[in-house]
Amino acid sequence: MSFLKLTVAYDGTGYAGWQIQPASPTIQGALAQAWLRITGEEPNFSASGRTDAGVHAEAQIVGVETQSTLSPWRLRKGLNAVLPEDIVVRLVEPAPTGFHATYDALRKTYRYQLHDGPAPPLFDRRYVWWWRAGRLDDLQMGQGGERFVGRHDFVSLQSLGSDRSTTVRTISNLSVTRTGDRLDITVTGDGFLYNMVRTIAGTLVEVGRGSKPPEWIAEVLAARDRSAAGPTAPAEGLVLASVEYQTA
Template identity: 35%
Template sequence: MTRFAFTIEFDGTPFAGLQRQKDAPTVQQAVEDALFRITGETALLFSAGRTDAGVHALAMRSHADIDKDMTPFRLMEALNAHLRPDPVAVTACEIVPEDWHARFSCSGRAYEYRIANRRAPLTLEKDRAWQVAPQLDAEAMHRSAQALVGVHDFTTFRSAHCQADSPVRSIDRISVRREGSHVVTEVEARSFLHHQVRSIVGCLALVGMGRWREEQVALALEARDRQELGLNAPAHGLYFVRATYP
């Protein structure tokens, strides 16, 4: 049995998320089905993150155990051939030790959220960025976001359906910057709660639009109450960009 690690890029638009579900298409199902067609084996895919429906990935790290004797390059090429026409691509493949685990060995995860800050309808970026028409103050968004860095109870910023045992998480870094007509938020942490990044970005957008004062983000955090959440940003602007390992 050989453990192969993959770096996977995908457009989450047609999927109900990454993790396999009973009655909906997922990224995991697409990759596992491709592995079965290649090897004849029922392999399970394990991944660093659990993205929601509509969320994208630039470099999701995953792994699967396979009996068939294949080189990483041959397996990557075969996977990409069998994944068509699904918008999923394996951009890297390597053999890793048996005790390496895409999820449990991961020491850090990074997400990026892209806002298209313009009035004109989106064409090339439809379903790949959140369109916000009012002019956003990215500097104010960045300043208010710093209240969330560190270890906190993020009850306000997690989904009511979140299954995590504790709402306490440690955010290592948040940055908000303007790139032309886009406002990009980057968030890094060891792990995240369900909807945490989208909830954070939604509130930061309210600050950027001037509908919230900068200090309201800190006040919402201190409230530890989901009812104090101002806005939950849509899934299609969110990208999993990086998984870090020791």
């Protein structure tokens, strides 16, 4: 037996999220079918994050234990030959014995993508939230985002439906950058609650449109109440960008 680490990218538009669900197409389900076709094995995958319906990934990390003797290069080639065109295995590499993509992750980076131009986006329309109500103030959003950095109880940013032993997380970096009509909110942390990044995005939009000042973010965190934060931003703007692991 050997352990492998897969780096997988996908367009989540047509899927009900990562995790297998009955009667719904999922990323895990498509990858499992492809793995069975190439190796003859029914895999038990671990994933760095269970992305929700409509959420995308540039570098979802997947761990798997296998008896296959195919080389990583041949596994990647074979999987990409049978996977749907909106899922790509970017890399297959050996992993340490016992590797678990969920529990061994140190930090994850998500990027939330907005478009605030006067005309709707075209080529990236499935990957951004089009804010139709006028130009957002990215400088104010960046100042608000600085208040999220550090170790906090993020219960105000968690949607209902998740059972976690603690809602305390550490955000090590949050930036808001503009390129033309495109705004990217990039967040790195040691873990994220259910819909946390999408709620951070929706909350910062409240600042960007002038409804709230940057200092309001501190009040949101202190309230420990979901109703104190902004709306949950749409799923299509969210991308799992990268995952960090301990290097040997």
